[in-house]
Amino acid sequence: MHDMRALRADPAGFDADLARRGLPAAAALLVVRDEARRGALTALQDRQSRRNALAKQIGQARRTASDSSALEAEAIALRGEIEMLERDAAVLDGQIRAALAELPNRLDPAVPDGADESANVLVHERGERRHFAFAPRQHFELGEALGMMQFEQAAKLSGSRFTILRGALARLERALGQFMLDLHTGENGYQEVAVPVLVNEAAMYGTDKLPKFADQSFVTTDGRWLIPTAEVPLTMLAAGEIIDGATLPHRLTALSNCFRSEAGAAGRDTRGMLRQHQFQKVELVSVTAPDASDTEHERMTSCAEGILDRLGLAWRRMLLCAGDTGFGAARTYDLEVWLPGQQAWREISSCSNARDFQARRMHARFRNSVGGAPEFVHTLNGSGLAVGRTLIAVMETWQAADGSITVPPALRGYLPGLERIAA
Known part of the structure; x- marks a missing residue:
């Protein structure tokens, strides 16, 4: 398995190793999927933070008998967004892991070039x-x-x-x-x-x-x-x-x-x-x-x-x-x-x-x-x-x-x- 951080830091070097093994480039697609996964996780964290804040606001409104319907409606909408982002992140993570599992180890620089x-x-x-x-x-x-x-x-x-x-x-x-x-x-x-x-x-x-x-x-x-x-x-x-x-x-x-x-x-x-x-x-x-x-x-x-x-x-x-x-x-x-x-x-x-x-x-x-x-x-x-x-x-x-x-x-x-x- 490969370290995605190392791959993101040197996608050209990663693809060069694959080319030495006679395999096609793979880094660009992995980086795109990883960026999408990271974006989904960032958005998920934002929604979760907003959900936690809403829960406190709704609780405060109920304790003071204030109208909390707008807050509750927003919370319901957030729940759907959170579920969707969790699914998206999980799918992307599974795709990345499956792709990485199919890719061979990085070669030592001392390994000579050659096809067979x-x-x-x-x-x-x-x-x-x-x-x-x-x-x-x-x-x-x-x-x-x-x-x-x-x-x-x-x-x-x-x-x-x-x-x-x-x-x-x-x-x-x-x-x-x-x-x-x-x-x-x-x-x-x-x-x-x-x-x-x-x-x-x-x-x-x-x-x-x-x-x-x-x-x-x-x-x-x-x-x-x-x-x-x-x-x-x-x-x-x-x-x-x-x-x-x-x-x-x-x-x-x-x-x-x-x-x-x-x-x-x-x-x-x-x-x-x-x-x-x-x-x-x-x-x-x-x-x-x-x-x-x-x-x-x-x-x-x-x-x-x-x-x-x-x-x-x-x-x-x-x-x-x-x-x-x-x-x-x-x-x-x-x-x-x-x-x-x-x-x-x-x-x-x-x-x-x-x-x-x-x-x-x-x-x-x-x-x-x-x-x-x-x-x-x-x-x-x-x-x-x-x-x-x-x-x-x-x-x-x-x-x-x-x-x-x-x-x-x-x-x-x-x-x-x-x-x-x-x-």
Whole structure:
């Protein structure tokens, strides 16, 4: 959500940010509606003040047996005007809020121009891409040959874009999630939280998933939404709160199932488990003071990068351009992992600084330790990591010519006695 005062102060800058995202100008109409709303509220206050004055005059006239009919007639007319102005102000306020809810976050000036992912900027690349003496296979080829990754059986149960893992691959996926949680809580200072996977509409709205992404989410018949990521419940823990600034930052993590309808993804990544309706992800969320959020963004991204390093994967950090930056983000880093079977870089984590965009929607504030009025917090979220995509990267990176998969040393403590997955 946006601050109308900031928009009124710099409508050209607001529209310039929209243009960088490839969106049409919106400030002029919002300012016109806001001026009309403010005019209606001013007129309403004037009528209410006159109504209060009339009430006293009518009371005085009645106490002295004076004729109050003209005053009463004016009061009746004022009542109608007040009701009309209240309706007008409410309609205009609803129109402004609905319009603001559809508009994306302001972009950080450091975000590069560009229409799509082709304009994203490489920040750095780490790890060695493995070179094979054989043609490396893709994860679904490896998994099906092992008899441990089943797509037809999953489709029989749930339809397309679901996967069943069996045996050692199921254990490996579970180990990955536990490894990530242990590292983030034990070394990176995050507090683990077990969250619901069903949330109400207010939670989805507060974390900018509604109304923009309604068609990409699943909703139950009683109006609860399946979370697209644990970002939603983790971030909403700050909703409506005034946090003691001395306790910031709050760093939270959760391993949860996530659910996405993948609307608009027809024909994309139909083989394998890259793009699923249900998947597991370890989420990282930070709630910070405004002057600390940029530093926190770098820290969060580094925490996710540490997982990739320990698993021996080749990866790179990309700064997303304006056209590729997500709706709620002011700035986003994507971490991309090298998949030898695909011979391609694929996203495995997005770490975003939302600044006060979500905080305004969910009214999350903090009070500075030196006092003063409450201020909006900044919120950040990132994947630390997507567990299924990490499983894919491990399988393809650590494969052998015979189709077996070596368990990365960092995971062997979670898989006692298992150093190699073979048929």
